[in-house]
Amino acid sequence: MDNEKDLFKRVRKIEIKARGLSQQMFSGEYHSAFRGRGMAFSEVREYQYGDDVRNIDWNVTARLNHPYVKIFEEERELTVMLLIDVSGSNNFGTHVSLKKDMIAELAAVLAFSAIQNNDKVGVIFFSNKIEKFIPPKKGSTHILRIIRELITFEPENTDTDIAQALKYFTNVIKKRSTTFIISDFYDRNFDEPLKIAAKKHDLVALRIADRNEQSLPQMGLVNFFDQESQKRICIDTSDESVRKAFAKAYAEHEEQLQNIFTKYGIDNTLILTDDDYVKPLMKLFKMRGHKM
Numbered sequence: 001m002d003n004e005k006d007l008f009k010r011v012r013k014i015e016i017k018a019r020g021l022s023q024q025m026f027s028g029e030y031h032s033a034f035r036g037r038g039m040a041f042s043e044v045r046e047y048q049y050g051d052d053v054r055n056i057d058w059n060v061t062a063r064l065n066h067p068y069v070k071i072f073e074e075e076r077e078l079t080v081m082l083l084i085d086v087s088g089s090n091n092f093g094t095h096v097s098l099k100k101d102m103i104a105e106l107a108a109v110l111a112f113s114a115i116q117n118n119d120k121v122g123v124i125f126f127s128n129k130i131e132k133f134i135p136p137k138k139g140s141t142h143i144l145r146i147i148r149e150l151i152t153f154e155p156e157n158t159d160t161d162i163a164q165a166l167k168y169f170t171n172v173i174k175k176r177s178t179t180f181i182i183s184d185f186y187d188r189n190f191d192e193p194l195k196i197a198a199k200k201h202d203l204v205a206l207r208i209a210d211r212n213e214q215s216l217p218q219m220g221l222v223n224f225f226d227q228e229s230q231k232r233i234c235i236d237t238s239d240e241s242v243r244k245a246f247a248k249a250y251a252e253h254e255e256q257l258q259n260i261f262t263k264y265g266i267d268n269t270l271i272l273t274d275d276d277y278v279k280p281l282m283k284l285f286k287m288r289g290h291k292m
Contacts, residue, residue, distance in 0.1 A: 010151050011144065011147050011148050011151060014104065014105060014108050014147050014150075014151070015108070015144065015147060017105065017108075017109075018105065018108035018109045018111070018112045018147070019112050021109050021112075021278065022109055022112035022113040022116055033284075033285040033286070033288035033289045034078060034080070034114075034117070034119075034178045034202075034288070043070075043071050044057050044060050044068045044069065044070055044071065045068065045069065045071060046066065046067070046068055046069075047061075047066075047067035047068060047069050048069075051069045052069070055069040055070045055071075056068070056069050056070075057069060057070050078114070078117070078119040078120070078177070078178050079119065079120045079122065079136045079173065079175055079176075079177040079178070080110070080111075080114040080119045080120065080121045080122070080136070080177060080178050080179070080180070081121075081122050081123070081124065081136065081169065081173060081177045081178070081179040081180070081201075082107050082110060082111065082121070082122070082123045082124070082146075082179075082180050082182065083124050083126065083165055083166075083169060083179060083180065083181045083182065083183075084103060084107060084123060084124065084125050084126070084150075084182050084183075085103070085126060085127075085160060085162070085165075085181075085182060085183030085184065086100070086125045086126065086127055086131055086153060086155040087126075087127045087128070087155065087157070087158055087159060087160040088127075088158030088159070089160065089184055089186050090103060090184065090208070097273050097274075098273070099184060099208045099209075099210060099273055101273075102208055102271065102273050102277065103150075103182050103208055104147075104150040104151060105277070106182060106206060106208075106271070106277055106281070107123070107146070107150055107180075107182060108143075108146075108147050108150060109277075109281070110180055111143050111146055111147070112143060115138065115139070115140065115142075115143050118138070119138075119178075120136035120137055120138050121136060121137070121138075121142065121143065121146065122134055122135050122136030122137070122173070123146055123149070124165060124168065124169055124172075125149070125153055125155065126160075126161070126162075126164070126165035126168075127155045127156070127157040127158060127159060127160060127161070128157050128159035128160055128161035128164065129156070129157055129161065129164065130164070130165065130168050131153070131155045131156060131157070132149070132153065133168075133172065134146060134149065136173075136177075160183075160186060160187045161187065162181075162183065162185070162187045162190040162193075162194075163187075163189055163190040163192075163193045163194075164193075166190060166193035166194055166196070166197045167193050169197060169201075170193070170196055170197050170200060170201075173201070176200060176201055176202070177201050177202070178201070178202045178204070179197070179201050179202065179203050179204065180204050180205075180206055181203060181204070181205050181206070182206045182208065183205075183206075183207070183208065184207065184208050184209055184213075185205070185207055185253075185257055186253075191260055194260065194264060194266070195263075195264050198264040198265065198266055203264075203266045203267075204266065204267050204268065204284070204288075205257075205261055205266055205267070205268035205269075206268070206269060206271060207257065207268060207269065207270045207271065208271055208273070209270060209271070209272055209273070210272065210273045210274075211272055211273070211274055213250060214247070214250050216235075216237050216242070216243045216246040216247070217237065218237050218238055218243065219237045219238075220237060220238050221234060221235070221237070221238075267284060267287070267288055268284075269281070269283065269284045
């Protein structure tokens with residue numbers, strides 16, 4: 001019973017914060033950054049002088065023996081998908097919060113922003129397999145279910161396979177969607193599935209990192225535990241060459257990611273566990289709004 005009460009409090013706390021941020025700060029920026037794209041068929045009416053002849057509905061025209069044109073409206077409703085990395089590396093965090101806690105808050109804010117925009121929201125939790133799929137739906141009850149899952153979900157596996165997640169996503173979501181991939185992106189060989197998904201969907205990458213993943217602090221001999229491989233390794237952090245190699249590996253990882261995202265036209269931003277995620281998210285939304 002106490003566990004259920006604690007869970008309710010945690011869900012409520014994230015709900016209040018996420019709802020407040022989405023209402024006060026993100027709703028307008030989200031709307032302009034992720035408005036519906038394309039036109040959907042609405043109705044037919046009689047042809048009027050000045051109408052585009054390319055919109056003539058020839059079937060209706062032939063049946064009624066009088067020219068009719070198709071009328072289109074902007075397709076407002078979006079499907080928003082959250083592809084959430086739940087692999088072991090997200091249990092890491094050395095400052096304010098763990099990566100998985102940051103991911104939970106981010107996903108909640110995005111979900112509330114989408115619902116206020118009258119969009120459907122769905123979620124795919126992935127490790128090196130598809131851990132759980134929540135189909136896109138509307139409504140506050142649906143969002144609260146998502147938040148509950150974000151807080152309580154325990155993956156079966158600890159490794160990461162972004163390629164498999166993207167392949168599954170492309171197969172299961174047929175309609176074009178706006179999709180946020182939330183991960184630390186510590187994986188390889190997902191270029192081709194990313195390319196295919198980016199052609200069909202509007203992809204946005206939110207890269208979650210901890211500051212101590214960028215540069216190794218000098219702490220002497222330290223035992224590290226790899227959450228994904230489940231292996232321990234002892235590293236001498238007082239060795240300058242070790243720290244330089246660590247920083248170089250991170251810089252190369254970042255460069256490779258940026259090259260991939262640029263190549264396929266994927267908007268992205270880096271969010272650190274000890275930083276306020278509002279600023280990078282707002283910057284991303286505004287940048288997209290100006291591009292629309």
